[in-house]
Amino acid sequence: MTELKKKPLFNPEGNLDVRLRRMIGGNTTNLNDFNNMKYAWVSDWYRQAMNNFWIPEEINLSQDVKDYPRLLSA
Known part of the structure; x- marks a missing residue:
C-alpha cells in the first residue's frame, strides 16, 4: 500500500496555473x-x-x- 505524503498547509512552490490544478495528487x-x-x-x-x-x-x-418590542407575545 502506498503511504500518503503530508503536504504543507501553504505551499509556495505549488502550481498557480489553473490548468494544472488537481483534486488528488496535484501540487497546489x-x-x-x-x-x-x-x-x-x-x-x-x-x-x-x-x-x-x-x-x-x-x-x-x-x-x-x-x-x-411591538411584537405580540405568545
Missing part, C-alpha cells in the same frame, strides 16, 4: 482563488451560491430593532 498552493477558475460553470455556480446567504453586517436591521 492550497490557496483558493475564486476569481480564476478552471471551469466556467464553477464561476457561475460560486456566484449563485454566494448570493444564497447573507451575513448580519450586510443587512440593515435598524427597523427590525424598532419593531421587535
